Amino acid sequence: MPATAEDLKNIPRHIAIIMDGNGRWAKERGLPRTEGHRQGAETVRRVTQACGDLGVEFLTLYAFSAENWKRPKREVDALMKLLEQFLRIKTPEMHEQNIRLQAIGRLHDLPESCQQQLHRSIESLSQNTGLTLILALSYGGREEIIDGVKSLIESVERGHLDKGMIDTEVFSKHLYTRYYPDPDLLIRTSGEMRLSNFLLWQLSYTEFYITDRLWPDFAKEDLEDAVRAFGRRHRRFGAL
Numbered sequence: 001m002p003a004t005a006e007d008l009k010n011i012p013r014h015i016a017i018i019m020d021g022n023g024r025w026a027k028e029r030g031l032p033r034t035e036g037h038r039q040g041a042e043t044v045r046r047v048t049q050a051c052g053d054l055g056v057e058f059l060t061l062y063a064f065s066a067e068n069w070k071r072p073k074r075e076v077d078a079l080m081k082l083l084e085q086f087l088r089i090k091t092p093e094m095h096e097q098n099i100r101l102q103a104i105g106r107l108h109d110l111p112e113s114c115q116q117q118l119h120r121s122i123e124s125l126s127q128n129t130g131l132t133l134i135l136a137l138s139y140g141g142r143e144e145i146i147d148g149v150k151s152l153i154e155s156v157e158r159g160h161l162d163k164g165m166i167d168t169e170v171f172s173k174h175l176y177t178r179y180y181p182d183p184d185l186l187i188r189t190s191g192e193m194r195l196s197n198f199l200l201w202q203l204s205y206t207e208f209y210i211t212d213r214l215w216p217d218f219a220k221e222d223l224e225d226a227v228r229a230f231g232r233r234h235r236r237f238g239a240l
C-alpha cells in the first residue's frame, strides 16, 4: 500500500535498523554471501532516500557489529571493501540529497583506508541539513556503555563533573550517540527477535517492528509499512 497523507502524520523522528539477512538472501539464490552484502548496500541507498523523503531526521543503520569481527576473514575483508566503495561512490549522491553523515562505534578498529574514506565522507557532507545518516560500525552496545563509563570517570577525575551529578541525562552525554535523540522506531529484517548488542541504552522506550523480509529485498513499501505500524502504536513511557 502506498503511503497516504494520513499515514504520514506520525513520522518517527529517528529510525534505527538492524539490517539482517544478506547471507540468507544470497544462499537462497546459490550466490556467495558477499553478493548478499552487495545487494544490501543498494538497499541502504534506497532506504536512506526513502527516509529522507518521508521527513525522518535521523536514520541509524547497524552495518557492522563488534561481534562481526568473528566472521571469516574473507567475509570481513569483503565487507570493509564494500563499505569503503559505498562511501566513495555514494557520497556525491548523498550530497545531492542534502544528507549528513555520522558514524558510531569503535571506528579505530576499521582498516586505515576505510577510516580515511569515512572521515572524508563525513567531512564533505557535514554542512548538509537534511536527514542525518548514522552508520554503526564496529559497534557494540555493551562496549559503548563501557566507553561511556570510562569517559564519565575521566570527567570526575579531572574535576569537570561531581559524582553526585551523574544521572541518566548526564550519562547519555557520554555515549557515542550524545548528539542524537533516542530512536523512536527500531526495524529488524529477517525475523530474528533479538537486539544483537545494538543500542542497548538508547532503545529503552523504542517501538520494535520485526519483518521476515530479508534486507536486500527490503523496499520503500516495507519501510512505509513499518512507519504505518508505528503510527498506530500508543507510546506510554511508563505513564498512563
Ligand code: IPE
Pocket: 019, 020, 021, 022, 023, 024, 025, 063, 064, 065, 068, 079, 190
Ligand atoms: C547482515 O546480514 C549484514 C551484517 C551482519 C554485516 P548477515 O550477513 O548477518 O546475513 P544472515 O543473517 O547470515 O542471513
Ligand code: IPE
Pocket: 018, 019, 020, 021, 062, 063, 064, 065, 068, 192, 194, 196
Ligand atoms: C546484527 O546481525 C549485526 C548487524 C546487522 C550489523 P548479526 O547477523 O550479526 O546478528 P546475530 O549474529 O544473528 O545475532
Ligand code: MG
Pocket: 020, 021, 022
Ligand atoms: Mg545475520
